[in-house]
Every structure is written in C-alpha cells, then in structure tokens.
Amino acid sequence: MGRGRQILDLRVDKPHSARMYDYLLGGKTHYPADREAAVKATEGWPGLPTAARANRAFLHRAVRYLVRQAGVRQFLDIGTGIPTSPNLHEVAQAEDPSARVVYADNDPIVLAHARALLRGTGQGRTAYLDADLRQPRSLLEQPELAATLDLAEPVALTIIATVHFVPDHHDPFGAVATLMEALPSGSFLLLSHATPDFSPEEINKAVAAYHAGGIEAQVRTHRGILPFFDGLDLLDPGLVLITDWHPDTSPFGTPTDSDVSFYGGLAKKP
Template sequence: MDDINSLNTGIPHPARRYNYWLGGKDNFEADRVSGVQIAQAIPWIPTAARANRAFLSRAVRFLVRKAGVRQFLDIGTGIPAPGNTHEVAQSIDPRARVVYVDNDPLVMSHLRALATGTPEGKTGYIHSDLLDPDEILREIGATLDLSQPVAVLLVAVLHFLTDDDAVHAAVGKLVAAMPPGSYLIISHAALDLVSDVEREALEKLTGPDGGNGPFKLRAGTEIAAFTDGMKLVEPGLVPIQIWRPEPDSPFGPDEQIGMYGVVAQKPS
C-alpha cells in the first residue's frame, strides 16, 4: 500500500495484481509475475478475486434495496473494473453518492477518468490512506451527508495492513464518525480457511524477502473484532461466496475461497 511503489512499475502493487487476477489490462510485468507466483502456490486466489468482486456487488445491492442506504465510502477501491461501487448503487438508485479513497496515484487517475457516476448522484475521490482517517473525514463532507447513514467498504484491503493496533484504531475512528444506522462491509483473507501449506507459502511470498508486498491472514475471530459493538447482517461472518448468494452464482458453497465477508450495522 505504498505510494512510491505504486509508481514503480518494476515492483508489484496489490491494486494492479488484483486487476490482473480479474482479467484486466491495467497492470505491468511485475504485477503479472507476482500474480502468477502467488496463484501457483495458492491456486484459488484468482477465483477469490472474482468472488470478492461479486460479494461487493451483492452487499451494495442489499444495502440499497433492503436497507435504504444511498451513501458509500469505498476505501482501497483498486483500479476500476466492471461492478464498481457507484455502478452497482446508482443502477438501483441514480441518486446514490459514492466516495472512493485510495493511496495509489494510478488508481486515482483511472477513477477520475472512469468513475464519473450519474448526473442525479455524486461521485467523489480522495487520494489518501485508510491509516489516515482524519484526512478522509475532513474531505468526505464535500460528497456525503453525514447526517444520513453511510456504508463504509473495506473490501480486500485490511489484509494488506499488518499493524493490528494501527488498523483497528483507523477503522474504529471511521465507524465512530459515521451516523447511527451506518454499515461496515469487510472482506478479508482468512487464516482459518487456508491449509497450513498454503499459509506457509503465502507468508514466504509476502514476507520481507518475498518481493510481493506485505500481507496478513487473520482468523475469523480477529476479522469479527472490527465489527465489535455492531449488529451483523445475516448470515454474519461467513466465506464470501455464501454471503447471501444468488441463484446464478458461479461460486459453489463448498468451493475453496479463503476469504470471509461480513456486513455490520452501527446501532441506531
């Protein structure tokens, strides 16, 4: 999640690697090499990227249709691809408002060019980092009305942050600043959904000498801790492919996809 590395095309970057796994073209040789290395060690990773995108879409649709949410704060969004948050939300209600936050200048340039939204709604962009919640909170007021519920999306981003104290403090500050009735959407690579062999391979690839950037698997209980004090939307914290699946889902309930997903509501 480093600004400098995001501009260095010779160093793999999570957003560009994720774009590669999704079948996108906004990536470089280092990202593709990194993506292949990780996928060779953990073959379900590219499937998990697609399943994660589908989870995001289902969660946003649920919140717009069932919970009446019309405002979204998408942090660490990555390079635009089909099914962006504003596309999903505004396809249901064109008045929906979305703010994208990312610390990668490449991501921000793509967002400003492609994530324009509907005339009835509003789409904003903040070049910042989850670990700087104060800056995010200073800027979101230009797009979002903090007297009304907001859904905060942390989709496949927390596992790139390894300092537990710092990330819990940042998430806590953001949730505390949201109005009652707001929501938190999280997906996260799960320690207890991978084998020991896969865990060891991933730790080697993403360790200090791995060359693929930092990464931290967390157990389900650790992921659930980000939602402490909030009410979990059914079915709670579950593997992403079984969070309110749709009939035509290509991801089977027993398919190995080592990520949890959860949607939680801040008490009213």
C-alpha cells in the same frame, strides 16, 4: 485528489496489490512485476483468482442489498482498486440513480485511473480521495468527503479485500473504529478479508509471495476479523465465507471453501 497535478511515480518495477488484483481479475492495468508476483501467489494458492472473482460478486450483492434492503444511498469505499466494471457506484446507481459514492485508495495507479470512477449518473455523485486507511483522521478531513456525502445521514463504509494489506502494527482495528465513529447511527460497515482458516499452507504461501514483492499483508482467522465489528450489530448471516453471504447463482460454479478463503460481513451502527 491530494496529489493533484503532481507526476505520479507508479514504480512499475515493483509489484502493487491493486495491479496484481487487476491481473487476477483479467484486467489490463498491470506490469511484468505485478504479473510475476500474482503468478507466484497463485502457484502457492491456486484458488486466488477464484477468490478475487468471488470477492467482486460479494461486493456487488452486498451493495445491492444495502440499497434495496437497508435503504442506504451513501457509500465510503476505502481500498477501491483499479476500476473494474461494474464499479460500486454503477451497482448502487443502477438501483438508485441518486446514490453517492466517495472512493479512497492510497495506490498511485488507482489515482491515475480514478477518472473512470467519477462518471456517475447526473443525479448521483462520486468523488475520489487519494487517502490512506492507516490515517483515518486525515482521510475524514478531506473536503471532498463532506462535499459529496451528507454525514448526518447513514453511510455504508465498505472496506473490501483491503484490511489484509494492513498488518496489526498499523492498528487497522483503531482505524476502522475511528471511521465508524465519524458516521451517524444507522450507518453500516461492510468488510471482506482473506483468511487462512481453510487452507493455511496455501494461503501462507500466497502471503509470502506478496511479502517477497515488498507488499505488507496479514491474513486473519474468523476470530481475528470479528473485532473489526466491535460495537456494531453484525447482521445475518454474520461473518461467513463470502459465497455464503446472501448467495445467488454463482457465475463461476461452486468453488471449494479453500478456493474462496475470504470472509465477509455486514454490520449496522446502533
């Protein structure tokens, strides 16, 4: 963990995307500024809490798929968020206790709660990196990464509900490509991303609420998200609404496309 024992400045006076998301999911790690911004975003896009839950369900299904169907045992999860049960390693290790997960996030509140992410099975392993998606090379150089994962074996890079917080001027496409280059053939990219395709006015109001709180955000169309998968083989069913990606019985009814407004996809490195 890069910041070690330094005192963390959580800036609770300002909203943070991880804490807003925790509030939307019904968690307990948020402050008035986060709640206020999340309420504003939800006033603009009433589907937002549904989308957040649909996104967690997508993450769980896709991780189970990766372990069961694709035989993946190693995960690099960037933009992890505040621990939310079940966390990625719990889903993966329930399928195979030897699964290994490296988590990474750049938000100090996630770092403050990271210990909950490090309680894996005895057989499997987890690690946490205080790292930024916008600096992929320094993320890759953190010693805990190679100490936890065997980078000669396939890894699933999971970037869930995170790249929409990285606008184009930070080159998120280059960052994801750099990370995938560092992983061997047979590795995977799993991504989910908010989109204005179904309800542009509502989504743009929600984006404005994030911007008003000082949080960078950029939603992207289907065509705008596809380049994240350049050079990879996008697997069936492609880049689709997250609720349409290998669906199972939904715990929250049948939300409209506009309520979900998140695309998700899984691709394999040839």
